[in-house]
Amino acid sequence: MKYDSEWDVIVVGAGPGGSKAAWEFAKRGNKTLLVDRKQQIGPPKRCGEGISIWVIEEVAGLKATPDIVKQEIDGGILIAPNGKEAVVHIPEGGTGAIIERSQFEKKLAAEAIRAGAKVMLKCDVFDVIKNDGYVEGIRARHEGKNIDLKCKILVGSDGVDSTIGRLAGLKTTMPPSECDSGYQYEMANLPLKDQRKIELYFGNDIAPRGYVWIFPKGDDVANVGIGINGSMEHNAKYYLDKWIDSNHERFKNASILEINAGVIPVTQGVRQMVDNGIMLLGDAARMVNPIHGGGMATALEAAIMAGEVGSAAIKGGDVSFERLKEYQDMWWKKRGNQYKKVLKVRHFFEKINDEQLNIIRDVVEDTSLYLDLAEGKNLSQVAKMLLKASPKGAKFAMSFIKN
Amino acid sequence: MTARVDRDICCYCGGCTSVCPTMALKLDETYIKISDEKCKSCGTCVTVCPVSAIEVVL
Numbered sequence: 001m002k003y004d005s006e007w008d009v010i011v012v013g014a015g016p017g018g019s020k021a022a023w024e025f026a027k028r029g030n031k032t033l034l035v036d037r038k039q040q041i042g043p044p045k046r047c048g049e050g051i052s053i054w055v056i057e058e059v060a061g062l063k064a065t066p067d068i069v070k071q072e073i074d075g076g077i078l079i080a081p082n083g084k085e086a087v088v089h090i091p092e093g094g095t096g097a098i099i100e101r102s103q104f105e106k107k108l109a110a111e112a113i114r115a116g117a118k119v120m121l122k123c124d125v126f127d128v129i130k131n132d133g134y135v136e137g138i139r140a141r142h143e144g145k146n147i148d149l150k151c152k153i154l155v156g157s158d159g160v161d162s163t164i165g166r167l168a169g170l171k172t173t174m175p176p177s178e179c180d181s182g183y184q185y186e187m188a189n190l191p192l193k194d195q196r197k198i199e200l201y202f203g204n205d206i207a208p209r210g211y212v213w214i215f216p217k218g219d220d221v222a223n224v225g226i227g228i229n230g231s232m233e234h235n236a237k238y239y240l241d242k243w244i245d246s247n248h249e250r251f252k253n254a255s256i257l258e259i260n261a262g263v264i265p266v267t268q269g270v271r272q273m274v275d276n277g278i279m280l281l282g283d284a285a286r287m288v289n290p291i292h293g294g295g296m297a298t299a300l301e302a303a304i305m306a307g308e309v310g311s312a313a314i315k316g317g318d319v320s321f322e323r324l325k326e327y328q329d330m331w332w333k334k335r336g337n338q339y340k341k342v343l344k345v346r347h348f349f350e351k352i353n354d355e356q357l358n359i360i361r362d363v364v365e366d367t368s369l370y371l372d373l374a375e376g377k378n379l380s381q382v383a384k385m386l387l388k389a390s391p392k393g394a395k396f397a398m399s400f401i402k403n
Numbered sequence: 404m405t406a407r408v409d410r411d412i413c414c415y416c417g418g419c420t421s422v423c424p425t426m427a428l429k430l431d432e433t434y435i436k437i438s439d440e441k442c443k444s445c446g447t448c449v450t451v452c453p454v455s456a457i458e459v460v461l
Contacts, residue, residue, distance in 0.1 A: 038432065046416055124431065160421040161430065173424050176450045181418065183453040230422070236453035261453040263418030 003120055003149075007033045008314055010138060010151040011117075012125055012164050014041045016101075017282030017299030018157030019108035020060060024307025025155075026115035030314060033149065034112055035123040035140070041109045042102025046159075046262030047296070048184065048215050048223050050198065053095040055297045059304070062107050064097065070218040071098045074196045078370060080361035081203035081354035088367040096198070098215045098223065101296075128154065128167045128278075134319075135168050135277035153310050153319050154278045157299070160263050162284040170272055170280065176230035178267035180210055180293055183236035183260070184225030185244075190254035192216050202357055206243050208232050209350045221257070227264060227293050229350070236261070266290045268343050269336045274324040279306050287335070290343040291374045298335055305330050341376030404444040404459055408435045413456035419448035 008030035011022045019041070022034035053072070056064045073096030075089040090096055109119060122142060129137040129148060137150035156164030160179075162172040192214065193199055201212040209229035216222050226240040244251050265286040273285040281287065282299030289298065309327035313319045352360075364370070372378040406419075406428065417430035427441035428448060435457070444459045 037430075044415075159417075161417055162421065163426070163429075166426060174422060176422060176447055179418075179422060179451060181451050181453045230451040235455045237455075259414060261414035261416035261418070263416065263421055263451050263453070 001120075003033070003118065004031075005147070005149055007031050007149065007151045009033070009153050009155060009310065010035065010149055011155040011157055012036075012138065013156070013158035013282075013284065014105065014109055014119065014121075015157060015159055015282065015299070016060070016105055016108060016296045017284075017303045018155065019105055019112055020300050020303035021155050021157055021281060021306050022112035022117040022119075023061075023108060023115050024304055025153075025311060026112055026117040028307060028311040029116075030311055032112070032117040033120060033151070034109065034117050035120045035125070035138075035149075037122070037124040039122050041119070041121070042105045044258075045101045045260055046182070047101050047260070048213055048225055048293075049099050049101045049217065050213075050215055050294060051097055051099055051296050053097050055300065056097065056099070056104070059297060059300045060104070060108060061111070062104070068099050068104050068107065069097045070100050070221070071216045072196060073097060073198055073216070075194075076198045076200060076370075077193055078361070078367075079199065079201045080358045081206070082358045082361075084358070084361055086361050086364065086367050086370070087197070088370050090371075091368070098198075098217045100217075125158075125164065125167075128164065130168075133276055135275065138164075152277065152314050153324075155306060155310070156278060156280040156284045157282050157303070158284050160265055160283040162280070162286075164278075165270075165273075165280045165284050168275060168278050170270065170275060170278070172270050172280070172284065172286065174265055174267055174286065178265065179230040180227040180264040180266050181230045181232070181236040182225060182227045182262050182264055182293075183240050184223055184258075185240070185256045186217070186221065186223050186258040186260070187251075187254045187256050188219075188221050190214075190220055190222050190224070191250055192220070192222060201243070204354050207239055212240065212243050220254075223260075225260070229266075230263065264288060264293045264295070266293060266346065268340050269331065272328070273331070274321060274328050276321050276324075277319050279310055279324055279327055281306050287331070287339075289374065290339060290346045291349075301335065302331055305334075338376050341379070342374065345373050345376060345379065404461055405439045405442040406437050406444070406448055406457055407460050408437065408457050410434075410456075412454055414454055416453065418451050418453060419457050422447050422451050
């Protein structure tokens with residue numbers, strides 16, 4: 001296949017964010033190239049595959065068809081360290097979804113192609129081209145040759161690696177304490193508590209500074225995974241295997257379809273995500289909800305912002321940092337500042353022990369508060385609730401309010 | 404000293420490459436390329452690997 005060497009936009013990384021960005025840029029008339037180092041869009045997934053119908057339809061812009069949506073979710077069961085449960089219902093009108101992510105990504109890329117974008121696979125970017133302080137393209141290995149591809153705007157949506165960002169000189173390196181280490185089995189023949197509810201298990205022995213999840217994926221199939229802080233004594237696989245072994249009765253007839261692993265940024269988004277001629281989005285810009293580690297919705301949302309601002313910048317002939325900063329400000333205003341609050345919630349929960357977690361489960365009557373916590377809302381209300389409980393609850397509730 | 408990957412254990416998730424402060428590691432689909440010159444043996448990759456497939460050796 002022959003490819004041009006000059007483009008308006010090159011998007012590196014055909015995940016949900018990158019494919020959506022390519023679609024947004026292409027539909028506005030930009031000559032767009034979407035590249036990925038893999039030889040197929042989609043697998044292997046580094047993801048629990050949890051999202052919502054609303055995000056699929058209203059943000060990603062796709063139909064929530066059964067080939068994408070494997071299981072609709074109406075709530076979650078949170079299990080405290082002592083085994084007691086708290087059931088959270090997703091409010092009226094919102095439905096969660098566990099998806100076949102590789103299908104989702106392919107469909108997004110197909111839309112980008114229909115909007116006019118071209119896709120190059122097996123394209124391994126090893127450098128960015130810089131000229132006079134501006135990023136002007138990429139250097140990549142493709143089909144045995146080194147190639148130079150030029151663009152007005154380079155979009156770095158290459159996931160947690162954030163190689164593009166780092167090559168361009170943007171500070172996206174994260175220390176281990178700011179990332180989660182994740183491991184997951186997709187399994188079949190697993191009995192579920194409730195087909196329409198995700199299960200989340202907490203506890204210092206189960207998942208230190210993280211959680212074990214079971215995400216039903218249709219019938220008796222589920223993603224069974226763990227995310228723990230990146231600087232723990234044992235690795236993620238150790239904790240997940242240990243937890244599964246300790247639930248032998250439940251897992252005795254289940255077995256695995258896939259093994260997935262990955263590292264998830266759980267910090268706040270990078271401060272500077274643009275520079276002259278370059279924009280970052282998604283995991284590459286550390287755009288992830290720090291409490292639950294979900295990043296697809298945020299990446300898709302950022303892709304729309306990037307397409308809007310980037311296209312206008314190209315039309316106006318100015319792709320400088322000052323011009324592209326509008327995208328950065330837009331994201332920080334819409335999502336970044338909210339995630340800063342969520343990060344505080346995360347830091348709080350990292351400090352409390354199992355006993356205190358058990359107390360929280362007992363005192364929180366309105367479980368919709370957990371949804372608020374995950375969005376960084378109503379924090380003072382949660383603190384008030386903890387104050388109402390035992391003296392033990394009051395002590396750390398005070399520190400919560402103080403923060 | 405430099406990092407070494409056990410290919411029988413590695414899941415090729417690329418987590419190590421994403422945290423390396425000197426970009427000494429690179430994921431090439433089913434292979435982690437390591438630059439001995441860039442590796443500073445800081446051990447960050449060892450810490451975050453979900454399956455402990457990577458270690459720092461002499």
